[in-house]
Amino acid sequence: MIDSAYAIDAAARGDWIASGLYTTSAGGGVLMAAGSVASSGGWLATWGGPVGAGLVLASAIGLYFYNDAKDKARFEGPSREFLEAAGYRPEIAAVLSDYSNNDGGSAGPALAATASQFGATPEQLMERLNRMDAEKVRDLVDQAHTVDQDDSGRFPLTASNDRNVWAPPGKDPEFGGSYLYDPQxxxxxxxxxxxxxxxxxxxxxxxxxxxxxxxxxxxxVLFGEAILG
Structure with missing residues (x-):
């Protein structure tokens, strides 16, 4: 079976996670095939197909997220090294080079564009972020991932939901949090x-x-000072 061949190839490359997932998928395929030809009334005939299909689906989902994570990780090392060479603290560089958001992009472009829009130079941005707690910078990075470019490649200056944005730490205003604008x-x-x-x-x-x-x-609001201008 194809999945068995992939499992052997992944094991040969030392990728035991992928090998295990491919093996699970291959096992599910065997169960599905066996269930389809088993004598009616038996466990294999009744459950072989559904259980096998479930294993194939679970392993396919697992492989998708695993391969996606590996692909994103390829960019994080070089980005982190570049930021450190530019002068960012290692902890801050590690946070800024995180590609784990859904589309695999970096938060850097949104942060840089926002800082530039409001008059902060790259040097000022680096100096300000280097003084901050890494976990708070991670919070900012998470929020920057939600600011997307439009069809022309520009980041929007305003958005229709601006008034609905929750203030740090992102808690529902009706349950103890507050809105970013008019927090009262x-x-x-x-x-x-x-x-x-x-x-x-x-x-x-x-x-x-x-x-x-x-x-x-x-x-x-997050840092208590103007970080992005």
């Missing part, structure tokens, strides 16, 4: 949508920064 107002600012089959509407709100303005102001 804890009323829900999103919208309600009907849910088929339910009497209770769903609350819909996007609390993440989607613009450079919201990212700048999130950083100001």
């Amino acid at each position: 107002d804890h009323r829900f600012r999103g919208e309600y949508r009907a849910v088929p089959g339910s009497w209770h509407p769903a609350r819909i709100e996007d609390p993440n920064p989607r613009s450079m303005t919201a990212l700048r102001d999130y950083a100001r």
Whole structure:
């Protein structure tokens, strides 16, 4: 079977995680095939197909996330080394070179564009971030990952959800957190949508920064000073 061959190849390369996942997938395929030809009424005939399909699906999902993580990790080392050479503290460079967000991109472009938009030079940005706690910088990086470029490659200055962005540490304003803008107002600012089959509407709100303005102001509240201008 193809998955068995992949398992052997991965083991030969020392990639035991991938080898195990391919082996599981191959085992699931064997169960599915055996179940399809087994005598009716027996366990194998009844459960071989569903159990085998479940193993194949689980291993496929596992392989997707594992290979995705390996692919992203290829960029993190060189990025971290580059940032350290530029003058960033190792802890800060490690956070800034994190590619673990869903699309595999770096938060660097959004941070750099925001700083430039509001008058902070690359040198000022580095000096400011180097003084900060690495975990808070990680929080900022997580938020920067939510600011996406538009079709023309530009980061938006403002966004329609700016008023709905939650302030650090990102807790629901109705349950002890606050909004980034008008923090004294804890009323829900999103919208309600009907849910088929339910009497209770769903609350819909996007609390993440989607613009450079919201990212700048999130950083100001997070660090207690103007980091991004």
